[in-house]
Amino acid sequence: MTKKLLTVAALAFVSGSVLQAQTIIFNKNASWRYKDNNQALVSQWKDTNFDIASWSTGNGPLGYGDPVTTTINSGLITAYFAKDFIVNLADLSDTMELGVMRDDGIVVYLNGQEVVRDNMPAGTITFNTPSSTTIDGAAENVYNVFSIPKSKFVNGNNRLSIELHNRSGQSSDLRIDAYLKTVNSTTNPVSCNAAHISCFTSIVPTSQTNKLIIPTEHKYQLILKEGDAYTQGGGLVGGQNDFTAYVPKSASSTNGYLSVNHETNPGGVTMAEINYNASTKLWQLTKSRAVDFSTPSLVQTIRNCSGGITPWGTVVTAEESVTSSDTNGDGYKDYGWLVEIDPATAQVISKNTDGSKGKLWQMGIMNHENVVINNAGTIAYYGEDGGTHLVYKYVMDTPNDLSSGNLYVLKLDQGLSTGGDPVGTTATWIQVPNKTKADQNNTNNLAFSLGGTKFNGIEDVDISPLDGKIYFTAKGLNKVYRLQDNGTTASQVETFVGGLSTVYSFNTAQGMKSEVWGDGNDNLTFDELGNLWVLQDGGKNYIWVVAPDHTQANPKVRLFASMPAGSEPTGLTFTPDHKFGFFSIQHPDSTISTDVDATGNTIDYRGKSATIVVALKNNLGSNGSLGTIDTKVENTVTVAPNPTSGIVKINSPKGLKDISVTAYSMDGKIVYTKKFTGSNTSLELDFTSQLEVSHVLVLNIEAEGFQKTVKLLKK
Numbered sequence: 001m002t003k004k005l006l007t008v009a010a011l012a013f014v015s016g017s018v019l020q021a022q023t024i025i026f027n028k029n030a031s032w033r034y035k036d037n038n039q040a041l042v043s044q045w046k047d048t049n050f051d052i053a054s055w056s057t058g059n060g061p062l063g064y065g066d067p068v069t070t071t072i073n074s075g076l077i078t079a080y081f082a083k084d085f086i087v088n089l090a091d092l093s094d095t096m097e098l099g100v101m102r103d104d105g106i107v108v109y110l111n112g113q114e115v116v117r118d119n120m121p122a123g124t125i126t127f128n129t130p131s132s133t134t135i136d137g138a139a140e141n142v143y144n145v146f147s148i149p150k151s152k153f154v155n156g157n158n159r160l161s162i163e164l165h166n167r168s169g170q171s172s173d174l175r176i177d178a179y180l181k182t183v184n185s186t187t188n189p190v191s192c193n194a195a196h197i198s199c200f201t202s203i204v205p206t207s208q209t210n211k212l213i214i215p216t217e218h219k220y221q222l223i224l225k226e227g228d229a230y231t232q233g234g235g236l237v238g239g240q241n242d243f244t245a246y247v248p249k250s251a252s253s254t255n256g257y258l259s260v261n262h263e264t265n266p267g268g269v270t271m272a273e274i275n276y277n278a279s280t281k282l283w284q285l286t287k288s289r290a291v292d293f294s295t296p297s298l299v300q301t302i303r304n305c306s307g308g309i310t311p312w313g314t315v316v317t318a319e320e321s322v323t324s325s326d327t328n329g330d331g332y333k334d335y336g337w338l339v340e341i342d343p344a345t346a347q348v349i350s351k352n353t354d355g356s357k358g359k360l361w362q363m364g365i366m367n368h369e370n371v372v373i374n375n376a377g378t379i380a381y382y383g384e385d386g387g388t389h390l391v392y393k394y395v396m397d398t399p400n401d402l403s404s405g406n407l408y409v410l411k412l413d414q415g416l417s418t419g420g421d422p423v424g425t426t427a428t429w430i431q432v433p434n435k436t437k438a439d440q441n442n443t444n445n446l447a448f449s450l451g452g453t454k455f456n457g458i459e460d461v462d463i464s465p466l467d468g469k470i471y472f473t474a475k476g477l478n479k480v481y482r483l484q485d486n487g488t489t490a491s492q493v494e495t496f497v498g499g500l501s502t503v504y505s506f507n508t509a510q511g512m513k514s515e516v517w518g519d520g521n522d523n524l525t526f527d528e529l530g531n532l533w534v535l536q537d538g539g540k541n542y543i544w545v546v547a548p549d550h551t552q553a554n555p556k557v558r559l560f561a562s563m564p565a566g567s568e569p570t571g572l573t574f575t576p577d578h579k580f581g582f583f584s585i586q587h588p589d590s591t592i593s594t595d596v597d598a599t600g601n602t603i604d605y606r607g608k609s610a611t612i613v614v615a616l617k618n619n620l621g622s623n624g625s626l627g628t629i630d631t632k633v634e635n636t637v638t639v640a641p642n643p644t645s646g647i648v649k650i651n652s653p654k655g656l657k658d659i660s661v662t663a664y665s666m667d668g669k670i671v672y673t674k675k676f677t678g679s680n681t682s683l684e685l686d687f688t689s690q691l692e693v694s695h696v697l698v699l700n701i702e703a704e705g706f707q708k709t710v711k712l713l714k715k
Contacts (some may be wrong), residue, residue: 009068026182028099028143029060029069034276035080036072038169040127045073045080046109046161052082061101063164065173065216066140077169078127081176082366088156093182096150097512098160099143102174105131105165108146116146120165133207134167140175140707144510145505147183151695195702196709197616198531198545202441202506202559205515207540210593211586212612213562216509219620221283221598222519223258223582226608232289235271238262241584241609242308243370243523244571245315247343253575254278256480257343258285259307260584260611261571267304268293269317271346275581282579282599283613289347291317293339296328298348298531302335302411305385306370306523306571308459311377312400315341316360318368320385322444331437336365338382340402350403360402362434363394364443370460370523374468379485380405381470383458388448389473391458393429393485407434407443408454412493416453420477420495427453427483429491459522459537466530466548466698471496471710473521473534480534480546489708497557498544502588504557515559518542523583525572528709529664529698535562537568543583564592567609578709584611597621598607639699643713646688656703663687663712665694672697687712 033055034675035041044050058070062081063073096117100106107125108116109661110606117132164176181203200215214220226239254276262268262541269291272285277533293301305320324335330352337359340350352358365369367386373379377400383391391410398400409432414424432447433439439446448454453589456476463470464482469492471482479498483490520538527533530548541563547556563569566589573582590607597603597612598621636650650661656677663672676683691714699710 013577016665021094023182025085025087025096025182026178026179028177028179030083030179031057031059032062032070032071033057034062034070034410035083036076038073038076038078040078041080046082046159046163047112048157049370055082058530060177060615062177063103063173065453065702066103066175067172068175072174074171074174076174077130077166079164079176081164083160083178084157085160085180086157087153087155089150089153091182092150092153095147095183096151096153097181097183098146098148099179099181099514100146101141101143101175101177102164103140103173104133104167105164106176107165109161110148110152112161113152115148115152118144118146125163125165129165131165131167134171139499139516140173141178141516142503142516143177145514147511158389194618196527196582197574197614198527198528198529199616200560202508202513203450203562204508204510205513205540205559206562206569208563208565209575210565210591211595212564215560217616218614219617220597220614220696221568221620222603222611223274223283223285223613224260224270224288225235225605225613228288228487230270230288230290231285232287235290238264238265238268238290239587239609241384241586241611242305243317243571244573244582244584244611245307245309246573246575246580246582247313247315248576251576253577253579256575257315258582258611259291259317259341259343261304261317261339262308263303263305263320263586265302265321267301267317268294269301269304269315269341271341271343279618281619281703290348291341291348293348295348295357297352297358298339299327299334307369308371308373308380308382309340309573310373310400310402311375313343315343316371316402317341317381318370319368320369322365322367322387332361333365333441334366337361338363338368338371338402344562361437361440362404363402364392364407364432364434364447365441366390366444367460372461372463374463377427378391381461381463382463383455383472384444385457385459385475388444388452388475389454389458389474390447390452391442391455391461392432393446403588407432407447407452409447410455410490411451416455416477420474420479420499421458422481422493422495425491425493429485429488429490460524462524462526462532464530464532464548465526465528466696471524471526471532473498473524475519475521475537478517478519478521479591480524480532495552497532497544497550497552497555498684499552502552504555506558508532508559513519515542517544517557520568520694522568523571524575525581527574527578528711529578529700533572533581535569537570541568541570543569561614563588574632580615582611582613584609600641637701637708639701639710639712641715642710643715644687644691645715646691647684647686647711650685650701652681654702655681658703659683660702661685662702663690664698664700 105119235352243261245259273287366384369385371382380394396405438518455474520536522537523535543561550556571610695714
């Protein structure tokens with residue numbers, strides 16, 4: 001310990017690099033001087049030479065009404081805090097990290113100069129200025145992270161001064177604590193691919209507002225909304241828009257079907273046909289109609305919640321409610337099943353043994369939420385949101401055929417802790433009888449009686465495109481889990497991300513911020529780079545993006561979107577090129593505002609569920625900065641040989657300008673990056689060493705007006 005600086009000598013390896021020791025200037029629970037007489041101070045109070053010798057002294061957290069180390073006077077409008085410390089500028093990083101737990105608002109000064117203002121209005125701040133919002137619940141315990149440039153510090157003695165503002169003098173609580181430390185540059189997020197939809201600066205954490213908030217790098221366009229007239233068959237688009245599926249026509253990223261579930265009673269599905277106009281950079285809806293569930297053998301559907309897209313180009317819709325009725329007398333309970341749909345005809349294609357339209361009986365009855373199917377078309381995974389809250393695997397008898405197969409339920413070998421984390425890392429798949437009507441009508445209870453592990457609200461299951469691990473979210477436990485499926489067993493079972501009170505920090509346009517993960521984990525969607533997009537139904541109804549190399553010990557989490565008041569995001573789905581993502585905004589309040597989308601026109605979905613598309617600005621609407629990507633060029637750019645022993649050639653007959661190549665390993669780390677200036681028709685690259693470590697690489701190839709992603713395999 002020198003010059004009052006505490007050095008943490010913990011070292012760790014990240015992407016082959018050793019992290020440097022981190023310098024803590026002062027830590028949480030440090031000693032502060034404070035003034036709590038509920039009177040305004042002279043403006044010079046924050047200056048370095050202002051005399052604070054007579055102020056009271058106490059360790060943080062300081063305040064009243066909440067757990068504190070030092071209790072100060074209650075009923076305060078504003079309280080003042082100051083801390084002197086000595087630094088050697090040579091020990092500081094280019095930017096310093098200040099973490100502040102504040103209830104409610106703060107203005108922070110360093111050596112008399114304002115460096116942070118949080119949860120306070122703009123303009124002049126006086127003693128009587130209340131905080132902008134009330135900080136309550138888990139947010140009261142968050143250390144919000146801010147960046148302070150090294151240039152603001154001086155060699156030797158410095159003073160950090162904080163004025164803490166209450167929501168009102170009648171508030172029941174007021175509290176503050178802080179720390180200051182260096183920032184290790186090797187822990188900064190990996191640079192993203194500027195042409196990829198996952199490249200953005202996180203939005204600033206917020207309570208829901210009257211409009212959709214997305215990153216400044218992106219735009220959105222309204223595609224359809226509740227109450228729109230169908231173009232075919234009559235009727236209106238239903239409400240409670242939920243699972244949203246883009247199904248390409250002939251693998252196209254610009255022409256396909258858009259399927260939207262309606263979580264209503266009775267339920268329904270809208271099937272639209274959409275295409276992208278490269279000239280206007282806007283999507284067009286050319287046809288819309290309701291999926292036909294009217295035949296007696298189907299009875300109808302109820303609460304079509306989530307679902308899935310099959311590798312063979314169909315849509316599976318899920319009924320979230322179970323009933324005991326058997327209206328048509330066919331021996332099956334009417335509701336609580338999965339149903340397969342042909343998007344081209346908007347007709348049910350799952351069949352009963354007599355050839356009539358049916359539901360997927362062997363996949364079982366339960367409060368179905370979703371389904372995901374592996375690329376080989378042999379295994380489906382899904383879970384129950386309600387009832388017994390179990391996780392299932394369904395192994396098809398015939399590839400690409402969901403009508404028959406064997407069903408299994410997941411049992412953790414050592415169960416869950418009281419906090420909801422797996423106690424061990426292994427699990428077993430237990431077979432569940434599913435061949436008779438009696439068994440099919442009682443799937444969830446049978447599975448529970450066989451020892452299936454209850455997770456509380458399985459909202460979604462998805463498969464990582466990088467390593468094939470199975471990820472699933474438990475809404476009631478506020479966490480996302482993952483495991484490696486080994487056939488009859490599973491391994492590497494762990495909590496991947498989340499936790500009700502877990503706090504994540506990320507960079508925003510206003511510097512580093514922190515936010516509680518909160519509750520309501522709902523839909524999960526991977527992009528092809530392995531980023532996991534988590535849509536929340538509950539808490540603040542955010543969309544989060546979690547990097548593939550994220551761990552709870554070394555978090556890499558960003559904040560993508562905040563929904564309009566009263567609504568939740570549902571059913572994110574990407575086009576094959578991952579330039580466009582479609583999702584729905586379910587049940588927004590009628591009091592939200594109108595907005596202007598990428599068309600430049602005013603849109604109005606007040607009180608009506610809506611389905612939108614989001615993309616980087618250069619891909620959606622006018623005023624794009626990079627221009628339209630030439631799909632003809634994309635089709636002619638090749639990477640060969642693939643699989644390869646290491647040497648590959650990138651061939652571009654039209655000669656792409658300023659090509660940039662980035663290679664990602666299976667765990668999402670950048671293992672190679674290089675930019676080639678000028679126009680190039682052929683480039684030879686050597687990935688021998690990278691493929692020795694990671695047998696699969698994801699290559700991102702960028703150029704002026706061009707982007708392509710290729711999965712490179714080791715021979």
